[in-house]
Amino acid sequence: MLELRALTKSFGNTVAVDNVSLSISKGEMVGIIGRSGAGKSTLLRTINRLAEPDTGDILWDGKSVSGLSGSALRNWRRQAAMIFQQFQLAPRLDVLTNVLIGSLHDRPVVPTLFKQFPAEMRARAFEELQALDMAQCALQRAQTLSGGQQQRVAIARAMMQNPDIILADEPISSLDVSNANTVMQALQRINRERGMTVMVNLHTLGVARRYCPRIIGMISGKVVFDGPPMALNDAALNEIYRGPMDDPDMPEHYEAAA
Numbered sequence: 001m002l003e004l005r006a007l008t009k010s011f012g013n014t015v016a017v018d019n020v021s022l023s024i025s026k027g028e029m030v031g032i033i034g035r036s037g038a039g040k041s042t043l044l045r046t047i048n049r050l051a052e053p054d055t056g057d058i059l060w061d062g063k064s065v066s067g068l069s070g071s072a073l074r075n076w077r078r079q080a081a082m083i084f085q086q087f088q089l090a091p092r093l094d095v096l097t098n099v100l101i102g103s104l105h106d107r108p109v110v111p112t113l114f115k116q117f118p119a120e121m122r123a124r125a126f127e128e129l130q131a132l133d134m135a136q137c138a139l140q141r142a143q144t145l146s147g148g149q150q151q152r153v154a155i156a157r158a159m160m161q162n163p164d165i166i167l168a169d170e171p172i173s174s175l176d177v178s179n180a181n182t183v184m185q186a187l188q189r190i191n192r193e194r195g196m197t198v199m200v201n202l203h204t205l206g207v208a209r210r211y212c213p214r215i216i217g218m219i220s221g222k223v224v225f226d227g228p229p230m231a232l233n234d235a236a237l238n239e240i241y242r243g244p245m246d247d248p249d250m251p252e253h254y255e256a257a258a
Contacts (some may be wrong), residue, residue, distance in 0.1 A: 001025055001167060002047070002197065007056035009046050009221075018221035019056070026164075029191040029198045031212030031229040033205060037193070039221035040201040044167040047199075048080045049073060052230075071213055081163035085170040088148040091143035095134065095153050097141050101180055102160030118225070128156040132186050146181025166190065168200040171206065184211045202219035 002024040008019040016039045024030060032040045045051040045235045047058055049065070065076045081102075089098045100117050103125075116126075123143045129135045132152040142150060151171055156164060168187060172180035184200075188211050202208045208215050209229040217225030217232075217240035224239050225232070 003059040005057040008054050015221045027195045030214045031208035032201045032216045034218035038218040041169050077160045078161045079164045083160035083168040087154045089142040092195040096138040099156045102157035128159045151183045172203050
């Protein structure tokens with residue numbers, strides 16, 4: 001179980017995560033929604049310790065990870081794998097090597113620089129690509145792929161870390177509807193078939209409703225909603241998306257991907 005206890009993170013005078021307390025059970029798929037600047041990205045980055053919390057505690061299976069450093073911190077970042085909006089692939093490297101980079105946590109640096117990986121590791125990377133219907137692109141350069149394909153490669157790379165939890169920060173915000181659904185279906189399969197915890201920041205309300213049995217709504221760093229999609233009534237939505245309906249940060253169409 002992942003537990004956040006009174007977690008707070010500020011940048012100057014801006015409180016990005018404000019006294020957040022949550023419990024996420026193993027195997028849950030949780031969507032986090034809210035306007036731009038609500039604190040969604042900072043929350044995930046703080047869990048992964050890419051951003052250091054100011055106060056509060058982060059616990060995994062009852063053990064605090066807030067004060068970890070050195071190899072212990074690297075191990076936690078392996079367990080809590082991040083997937084980013086901009087894919088973070090090496091564009092000139094082939095797809096298979098990009099996926100293999102996910103195994104760097106337990107590989108010596110020098111052989112990796114020369115793309116020397118054991119046969120069993122290459123086989124596993126190929127299997128991760130196959131699970132995401134990307135095996136046919138294994139030898140292509142990453143820069144030749146579409147955005148949706150690149151994001152699936154990024155997911156395969158994350159799976160090479162053998163994580164316990166996936167933290168996906170706006171993984172579909174730059175994709176069209178078809179590719180967005182393909183990526184969300186991939187995350188959903190990982191959640192259901194491998195029993196892996198998935199937390200995903202989403203800008204499209206319809207996608208959150210379709211794929212996430214639990215939804216957390218944030219505004220100004222605070223959690224203002226935590227429940228199932230069916231509980232997202234007009235009052236809850238008005239609380240999460242405060243502002244005029246023509247505001248660019250309002251969900252454009254509630255059922256766009258439902």
